[in-house]
Amino acid sequence: MSKIRFKFTRGEQVKYISHLDMMKVFERAARRGNLPIAYSQGFNPHPQMVFGLPLSVGVTSEAEYADFDLAADMKPQDFIESYNKVLPKGFIITDANYNQGKNNIMATISKASYSILVSSGKKDGIDTICKKVEEFLSQADIIVRKETKSGAKDVDIKPMIHGIQVLIPGACNEKEDKNSSCLSPFIEEYAQRILDNSVDGQCSKSDHLFCVSALLSAGSAANLKPELLISALNQTADLEFNVLKIHRTGLYVERDRRTFDPLDFEILKVV
């Protein structure tokens, strides 16, 4: 028996599927494609699949991860090819490798990066916004009210923010030299659709569209949802952002206080 870890994309077509329903999609697709997924023993066998951090309904992602147990060996490249043939449009497996480590993806996730497309209610230009964000981050603590199962409570989200960058969609081509400021094609395409007015009801002028890229704590220990970050910016940084789209661009695991890509060799090697 081997374990495989893979990375996949959840596109526009499938962004409204709940986490539980998505697991069913992968299970059924695996059956269609005769993938050798291992099943639990017992009266009610279920497939041995572990998915990373659940995405909210409506959020797209290019960096979802899952760990599957295989009952028979299968080369990662074959796994990717066979699976992609039987997955519904919108789900694409982009990378895979054997996971020989003991860790499981769900338990080890520590950070997630997002691109959040927003329209601004204020006339602020990009420089003003960046300045406001800088000031926001320079606060000693950032207290927000968080709704939990046991009622609302005040939380300091400062330690959960590991970086914020604000960019203008469509500006990427103009400064090709600065690769780091390029936005995910998911965001660029969506922004273009809004600008082309093909997404009805969300018409905005181009100079009011911004993309907030953020690296945030994620997982069971500490988790900051991008929606909450935006509402904190609106509450304390004198901004008026209206979220149009959220897209996850990365998911990271932690070992010995170091952050890794979940498919990093360090993480997947035998320990």
Added chain:
Amino acid sequence: MTLKISDQILQSVEKPSRYIGNEWNSVHKDLKDIKARFAFCFPDVYEIGMSHLGMKILYHLLNDQKDIYCERVFAPWVDMEEKMRQNGIPLFSLESHTPVKEFDIVGFTLQYEMSYTNIVNMLDLSGIPIRSADRGKDHPFVCAGGPCAYNPEPLANIIDFFMMGEGEEIILEVMDAYMEWKDSGKDRTDFLDRIASIEGIYVPAFYKVEYNADGTIQRMVPQGNYPQKIKKRIIKDLNETYFPDRIIVPFMDIVHDRIMLELFRGCIRGCRFCQAGFIYRPVRERTPGKLLEYAKKLQENTGYEEISLTSLSTSDFESLGALTEGLIEEMEPKKVNLSLPSLRIDSFSLDLMEKAQKVRKSGLTFAPEAGTQRLRDVINKGVTEEDLIKSVTTAFGGGWNGVKLYFMLGLPTETNEDIEGIADLGNKVVSAYMSVPKEKRGKGLRVTISTSSFVPKPFTPFQWEAQDTMETLKEKQLLLKSKIKSKYISYNWHDPELSFLESVFARGDRRVGDVLISAWEKGSRFDSWGDHFKFNNWMEAFRDCGIDPAFYANRKRQEGEIFPWDHIDVGVTKKFLWKENQKAHDGDVTSNCRLDCSGCGAAAFGGGLCHE
């Protein structure tokens, strides 16, 4: 035109997956190759409609024709409807998000009477005039089929034409006629005229109803050279007809989220309250070999984890043993479960249960329908108390601990003794559980007794009977509730109000169609969804239209009365049904079709069990 539904709207409604489409095996076609577009409309939400086998069959059948494109349309839930109306979004198809109004033919499937207001609402949301008479050359044709179409009259002013019976052949004949007509450039009436000669097609506008002074029907007059009787269509040999080798795999949970394998059509039993038992005759089975082949292909093409055997009375399937063995052998290594619904008590065998259990244990449901042997004989439900107790004892011994028992209140000739008999039967099931040694039975016994209210249906021996008034039904529910004392038994019952309306529309004539539209105007839709059922709307609508609902629901009919559905020929004759009605009142049972032919008339179709 393709509509774009904004994310803002989709984010704001419950279960946006209902409106997305793109599921595995959904069909997407290039419009330039298409000559006719069919909108298959299910007048309820996605998760109900997607569970319907008939839609799955006809969807893929139509889409296997290269010049036809069939797309699905469901009723938007109330939150989505509100957004659509606010934003001027018309009702659209799931596949291409095309407005329904742009289709050539819009077809509704009629599965239950209380979905009718959703039909009106869906037409309105589409921008298609609700009444057939108001449609013109820019509108699609609106048709309907399905079990409720056997009494088409309540919808006669709304639907342009009905397709009677099984759809696999007739729907293609209609599509061919449509494509011919489309090229001819002739008017709307010309098309309806063309298809009126296809067997099984009923165009209500071509018939006039004349009434007697007492409100009953005098006669039905064809307005031209149209058939006096419209004969339903059947597929003579199910092994030769179309069955899809793939079905759509939804993204969200639907009611029946599994492969449905249709073993046979029709039912040998002839329970006297059951419309399905008569309208689907004659009994026609598929061969186990064919079914195994379908199951294998469907499983490979969908990846489903469960297969259920469907038909009106699965345990009456002649080769059930061979079929389940074959299925388990094929599916067990693939971790695919087999579920066996609607099993009859008398032929329920330990053997079969254990085989199904090998894969997975599923719940047990029994439908004795009535509390005493006397009443079970009246309704011709050939089940005895001994059968039931033997079956549940076996089941408890096999580790089952949950049993659901279904009954009806308000059956013809019912007395308090029959009602108390229901509680007694429940107690006996509890005793049966206690009689099984502790180490063999499952922990935590749950017995659920559910009662529905009897609704007399067209084409049954009880079509002449009066339904109990709502007051009487409520009294009966209270009586039963007071008789159930065991802590292991829970009791559920249906709202008599809903059954009352169902009764009006099941046996209604053309005049009740206005009530339907009026109730919708008052805001009624999703009537079968408890929260959205507004009984007062309906009572107001009856008053506004000058219609007495009791005339349809609570009136006992004379033998010779002409019914609104008498011009529909389902094979089973009115004479036979009356004979059965008389036998019911005498407490005489009729044997099942396999033991003895009782000459119901279905043999006229020349297929199935009648000719074996």
